[in-house]
Amino acid sequence: MNSLFHSLGSMFLLMAPPPGGEDPGGPGMLMNFMPLIAIIAIFYFLIIRPQSKKQKDTQKMLSALKKGDKIVTIGGIHGTIQTVRENTLIVRVDEDTKLEFSRSAISSVVSQAKEDKEDKKSDEDDKDENPDEKK
Numbered sequence: 001m002n003s004l005f006h007s008l009g010s011m012f013l014l015m016a017p018p019p020g021g022e023d024p025g026g027p028g029m030l031m032n033f034m035p036l037i038a039i040i041a042i043f044y045f046l047i048i049r050p051q052s053k054k055q056k057d058t059q060k061m062l063s064a065l066k067k068g069d070k071i072v073t074i075g076g077i078h079g080t081i082q083t084v085r086e087n088t089l090i091v092r093v094d095e096d097t098k099l100e101f102s103r104s105a106i107s108s109v110v111s112q113a114k115e116d117k118e119d120k121k122s123d124e125d126d127k128d129e130n131p132d133e134k135k
Helices: 002-015 027-063 114-129
Strands: 070-073 078-084 088-092 098-102 106-111
Touching: 027 106, 070 088
Parallel strands: none
Antiparallel strands: 070 078, 070 106, 078 088, 088 098
């Protein structure tokens, strides 16, 4: 029993602040955590932030799909969107072949529908007519 009190007393002495008056949680404690804070910041800027930006761009691309877009699926199938539904797309792969894909199976858009191309061409023509506006 006496040894139990002796060991408890020595533990309390270890937890007490040193007699010099230094606080153990002072600036030295913060300096011990600086490498950990730096590692977390590096992970955020090199891994987490670019991944979330890529995910937002993918969601934006999937929500903007429309009839006439030429797309590539995750499996590498090239085709043109024929019908857009809420969760799926009907894609024309060949003259007679149409396949239904989930929106999440679309990897990229190769080219936009022709309406967008015509809008872009008219914008480019306007720029060519007024060369002073380019600069």
